[in-house]
Amino acid sequence: MVRRGTYDVAVVGGSLAGCAAAMLLARSGLHVALIERRANLDAYKVACTHYIQASATPTIRRLGLDVAIEAAGGVRCALEVRTRWGWIQPPAETFGPGPSHGYSIRRQTLDPLVRRLAVETPGVDALFGRSATGLEHDRDRLHLTLHRGAAEQESVAARVVVGADGRASKVAELARLPRRPSPNGRFAFWAYYRDVTLPVEARARFWHVRPDVAYVIPTDSGLTLIVVMPQLARLPEFKADRVAAFDRLMRDIPEGPALEGARRVSPVLGALNIPNVRRPPVTQRVALVGDAALACDPLPGVGCGWALQSAAWLADELGPAVAADRDPAGALEAYAARHRAETRWHYAMIRSFSLARERRPYYERLLLKAATRDEELAARALAFLQRRVNVPAYLTPSTFIRSTRVLGREAARAR
Numbered sequence: 125m126v127r128r129g130t131y132d133v134a135v136v137g138g139s140l141a142g143c144a145a146a147m148l149l150a151r152s153g154l155h156v157a158l159i160e161r162r163a164n165l166d167a168y169k170v171a172c173t174h175y176i177q178a179s180a181t182p183t184i185r186r187l188g189l190d191v192a193i194e195a196a197g198g199v200r201c202a203l204e205v206r207t208r209w210g211w212i213q214p215p216a217e218t219f220g221p222g223p224s225h226g227y228s229i230r231r232q233t234l235d236p237l238v239r240r241l242a243v244e245t246p247g248v249d250a251l252f253g254r255s256a257t258g259l260e261h262d263r264d265r266l267h268l269t270l271h272r273g274a275a276e277q278e279s280v281a282a283r284v285v286v287g288a289d290g291r292a293s294k295v296a297e298l299a300r301l302p303r304r305p306s307p308n309g310r311f312a313f314w315a316y317y318r319d320v321t322l323p324v325e326a327r328a329r330f331w332h333v334r335p336d337v338a339y340v341i342p343t344d345s346g347l348t349l350i351v352v353m354p355q356l357a358r359l360p361e362f363k364a365d366r367v368a369a370f371d372r373l374m375r376d377i378p379e380g381p382a383l384e385g386a387r388r389v390s391p392v393l394g395a396l397n398i399p400n401v402r403r404p405p406v407t408q409r410v411a412l413v414g415d416a417a418l419a420c421d422p423l424p425g426v427g428c429g430w431a432l433q434s435a436a437w438l439a440d441e442l443g444p445a446v447a448a449d450r451d452p453a454g455a456l457e458a459y460a461a462r463h464r465a466e467t468r469w470h471y472a473m474i475r476s477f478s479l480a481r482e483r484r485p486y487y488e489r490l491l492l493k494a495a496t497r498d499e500e501l502a503a504r505a506l507a508f509l510q511r512r513v514n515v516p517a518y519l520t521p522s523t524f525i526r527s528t529r530v531l532g533r534e535a536a537r538a539r
Contacts, residue, residue: 131157131249132446134268134282136256136295138162139169139235140428141414142288143242144187144435150247152443157280158242159270163253165243168235171395173314173351173422175201175328175341178226179511180429183436190227192237197344198229201328203510206379208333210496212505219503222512226429228328228343230316254278259285259298259410266409284442284452287412288435291401291419299410305399308421309480310337310353312398313362313370316390320348321382330509331377332492335480337423338374340381347389350374350381353423355480359396366392398422400475405434405463406456413438418467421478426511430467437462469515487524494527497534501527 131154135146138160146158176184184190194200202225205212218224243250251270258269266285270278287295296303320340322329328341336358339351352373354362362369370392374380401419405412414431438459445455495505501523508518 130265130281131155132282133157133284133286133442134159134266134280135286135288136268137288137290137414137416138239138242138250138252139288139290139414139431140238141416141431141435142286143238144183144432145286145288145413145438146242146248147187147245148436148439149443149446150245152439153447154247154443156248157282158248158250159254159256159268159280160239160250160252161255165239165252166236168231170231171393172231172427173312173339173341173349173425174229174231174234174343174428175339175349175425176227176229176432177425177429177510178203178222178224179426180432181223181226183432184227186436187241187432189238189241192241193227193229193234196229196233196237198227198233199342199344200225200326201228201341202226202326203506204324204327204329205492205506205509206329206331206333206377207492207496209493212492212495212502214327214506215499215503219500219507219513224506224510224512225326226328226510228341228349230343230345230347230349233344251278251280256289256294256298259295261408283409283446284456285410286438287410287416288414288431289416291415293403293412293416295410296403296412296416299407301403301407301410301412304402306402306475306478308398308400308478309335309356310398310421310423310478311356311359311362311394311396312351312353312422313366313392313394314349314351315370315388315392316343316347316349317383317386318347318389320350320386322348329381331380333378336373338377338380339425348381348386362394366394395422400471400478402471404460406460409452409456411438411442411456411459417463418471420471420474423478424470424474424509424511426470426474429511433466434463437466466514470511473515487519490527490531491523494530498526498530501530
């Protein structure tokens with residue numbers, strides 16, 4: 125077995141979460157191994173609808189990715205939502221911290237861009253074409269066994285190992301971190317189109333009108349991504365003829381996109397089984413980021429953003445501790461606490477909504493309807509849906525009081 129040396133941190137997974145973690149940890153002065161099973165720098169994740177919510181825009185700027193994304197044709201996107209009562213549209217005055225725009229850029233464009241930035245970061249050693257197959261502990265180091273090709277083995281030692289290897293994380297398996305799945309009542313199909321006419325080109329549009337939902341998202345290279353997420357009850361229809369079923373659903377949505385002159389330029393791709401999966405984000409000197417820690421229903425579009433953000437949360441806690449040669453245990457626990465605080469309530473609501481119930485709770489109907497009637501409530505709702513504010517910051521007494529008053533005044537005028 126070839127021994128490659130000792131690192132401060134070994135990051136397994138060279139996609140968004142892993143590359144972001146490697147870059148930020150290396151900027152803290154750490155020596156980082158970035159391990160990726162695919163040897164090709166241009167590899168990318170195919171099964172992804174790739175919209176990055178506005179919650180991640182500060183992290184994107186911190187990484188220096190905003191300039192690179194826009195230079196590569198990525199689109200700054202605000203969000204607007206069509207409910208059964210009308211549109212929730214971005215008002216002039218936004219609510220909550222940070223920018224109110226996210227980004228839309230295909231993974232075949234984004235992934236190579238991020239990977240090259242990581243590889244070029246001083247302090248990052250790229251070990252590509254290697255898969256992690258073993259993990260052992262000694263007193264103050266972890267030892268990763270890597271396979272390269274059919275038989276060649278290597279060993280990497282590190283003070284901390286980071287699993288950034290997706291919802292089927294091998295690192296989580298090796299560290300015996302339990303997988304906690306919950307069912308998803310929807311499946312997804314998507315395709316790329318050219319020449320779609322959009323009312324506002326820099327907005328992602330989300331139809332939240334019934335249990336079946338849809339997105340229309342402008343993206344790089346002049347393309348538009350269209351995503352449908354129907355209830356599982358419609359799966360036989362899509363299995364029989366996915367293209368025809370896809371087209372039917374898009375024709376049925378109210379105020380849907382004008383597709384008469386548009387051309388579909390990709391296959392209609394699908395994901396049929398998308399459970400929500402959560403794991404504890406840390407154990408003994410092992411941390412998980414991105415989908416390895418939390419893989420949600422793709423409907424709310426948090427996957428890419430939380431991959432980048434969780435990498436930043438980890439780097440904020442772990443980087444200074446390891447750089448100062450302190451025991452990383454306290455930093456890892458602080459990261460776990462922050463991960464729970466940032467995602468727990470969002471995840472609870474995402475998991476509930478993914479069940480695709482016909483009847484939604486009264487409070488949800490109240491807030492959505494009121495947000496179509498009032499700019500301030502629209503700003504609050506969109507800040508929550510973009511994950512720029514958490515659940516307690518949105519579901520406040522003032523939000524409910526204002527919603528009730530807005531709808532009460534409307535009812536009084538109608539009498």
